[in-house]
Amino acid sequence: MSITTPAVTTVGLDADDTLWHNETLFRLTHDRFSALLAGVADPELIEQRLAEVERRNLRLYGYGVKGFTLSMIETAMELCEGEAPSSVIREILAAGREMLNEPVEPLPGVERCLAELSERYRLVLITKGDLLHQEQKLAASGLGDLFAAVEIVSEKDAGTYARVFARHGTGAAEAVMCGNSMRSDILPALEAGAYAAHVPYPLTWAHELADAPTGDDRFVELASIEDLPAWIAKIA
Numbered sequence: 268m269s270i271t272t273p274a275v276t277t278v279g280l281d282a283d284d285t286l287w288h289n290e291t292l293f294r295l296t297h298d299r300f301s302a303l304l305a306g307v308a309d310p311e312l313i314e315q316r317l318a319e320v321e322r323r324n325l326r327l328y329g330y331g332v333k334g335f336t337l338s339m340i341e342t343a344m345e346l347c348e349g350e351a352p353s354s355v356i357r358e359i360l361a362a363g364r365e366m367l368n369e370p371v372e373p374l375p376g377v378e379r380c381l382a383e384l385s386e387r388y389r390l391v392l393i394t395k396g397d398l399l400h401q402e403q404k405l406a407a408s409g410l411g412d413l414f415a416a417v418e419i420v421s422e423k424d425a426g427t428y429a430r431v432f433a434r435h436g437t438g439a440a441e442a443v444m445c446g447n448s449m450r451s452d453i454l455p456a457l458e459a460g461a462y463a464a465h466v467p468y469p470l471t472w473a474h475e476l477a478d479a480p481t482g483d484d485r486f487v488e489l490a491s492i493e494d495l496p497a498w499i500a501k502i503a
Contacts, residue, residue: 277436281446282394331397336363376493428459
């Protein structure tokens with residue numbers, strides 16, 4: 268008896284660092300923050316303390332620029348022993364506003380890839396972050412009309428993917444998830460039963476790092492998002 272591979276009906280796509288730049292902007296702001304507190308502590312300690320504060324605050328503020336800005340303020344207050352100068356706080360708030368206003372431009376090949384995929388599959392944007400900011404970035408990207416649905420979630424785990432692909436598709440078994448984060452885009456999507464395509468970005472937030480799966484024929488690592496349509500076509 269032959270076994271028929273289910274057809275792919277739905278393609279989920281991550282947003283930040285998959286469709287447009289994000290982590291690069293965060294790294295630049297990290298450097299700006301370290302320079303701002305150069306007279307208080309050395310850069311390594313500043314980065315370490317900021318990372319600790321960010322991890323601690325994720326459950327309260329979630330992902331995104333606003334939570335990051337609050338974590339920078341909290342870190343500055345801790346490093347300055349509760350007496351951070353008002354000029355430092357103003358600079359941090361200015362950096363946060365600039366991040367929120369940063370222009371959004373799709374990464375190379377993204378528009379062409381999504382246009383091709385949208386002709387054959389149901390596209391679903393699945394992203395973490397601040398609701399308002401992510402909606403603004405999608406609108407500014409010019410890619411919004413290519414998606415059948417948008418899901419801005421507080422966390423990406425197997426349950427999230429199972430629910431999203433059941434709600435907007437024909438289930439995880441007939442879905443592909445594509446993203447740059449092994450921890451958030453790949454591993455939980457595979458756990459939910461979907462296919463997963465990893466498209467690395469040059470920079471990855473430490474919180475999103477994880478080992479790649481081994482021996483799973485539902486997983487692939489692609490050099491570019493432009494390779495995604497051909498790989499999906501091979502699945503079925």
